[in-house]
Amino acid sequence: MQIKSLKNDEYPPSEDTFFLANTIENEKGDFALDIGSGSGYLTKLLSENFSFVVGTDINYNVLTHQTYKTKNLICCNSSDALRIKFDLIVCNLPYLATDEILDVATDGGVEGLEIPLKIIKSAIPCLNTTGKFLFVTSSLSNYQALIDATKREGLRAKVIAKKKLFFEELIIVEAKK
Numbered sequence: 577m578q579i580k581s582l583k584n585d586e587y588p589p590s591e592d593t594f595f596l597a598n599t600i601e602n603e604k605g606d607f608a609l610d611i612g613s614g615s616g617y618l619t620k621l622l623s624e625n626f627s628f629v630v631g632t633d634i635n636y637n638v639l640t641h642q643t644y645k646t647k648n649l650i651c652c653n654s655s656d657a658l659r660i661k662f663d664l665i666v667c668n669l670p671y672l673a674t675d676e677i678l679d680v681a682t683d684g685g686v687e688g689l690e691i692p693l694k695i696i697k698s699a700i701p702c703l704n705t706t707g708k709f710l711f712v713t714s715s716l717s718n719y720q721a722l723i724d725a726t727k728r729e730g731l732r733a734k735v736i737a738k739k740k741l742f743f744e745e746l747i748i749v750e751a752k753k
């Protein structure tokens with residue numbers, strides 16, 4: 577899919593951010609990765625409990641002006657630039673079902689699958705065999721198809737939390753090797 581334009585706005589911490597934050601606040605370990613770091617909110621939270629934390633984002637402008645500043649930020653697709661195995665990988669995915677990618681912060685492409693699947697495929701080699709990948713998706717996408725596609729990539733995947741909002745239901749998926 578062709579990305580038509582790149583909005584430079586930072587995605588402010590939102591309901592989906594806080595939902596994932598609540599899920600990971602007690603996670604501890606050595607290596608953690610936040611894919612799609614955005615404002616850096618989740619990256620900074622991970623830095624409290626992990627010894628080495630990396631944040632990636634495809635939007636360079638967002639990374640250079642992060643509200644919640646952390647070290648080890650890399651501008652790349654998902655984890656394409658990394659050769660490290662992480663104990664925990666998190667991603668608040670751009671999950672909205674859209675015909676085009678007009679806003680990389682939110683648009684997931686057709687059925688909300690294209691960008692999330694690209695991100696997940698890239699993350700798999702960076703997931704420790706004992707590690708955990710937690711990502712946020714939503715009823716505004718075909719999340720069951722995303723879970724099925726994740727399983728086809730060789731991960732065990734299941735919904736571990738749901739949160740109903742006024743206009744959507746947020747879903748956290750846990751995937752393991």
Ligand SMILES: C[S@@+](CC[C@H](N)C(=O)[O-])C[C@H]1O[C@@H](n2cnc3c(N)ncnc32)[C@H](O)[C@@H]1O
Pocket residue numbers: 587588589590592593611612613614615616617618632633634635638652653654668669670680681682691694695
């Ligand atoms: C929904 S926002 C989440 C931001 C932040 N993690 C949070 O929870 O508030 C998604 C972020 O993923 C980034 N992103 C989109 N596609 C990406 C990709 N292929 N690789 C890395 N980052 C991506 C966007 O630029 C955006 O900052």
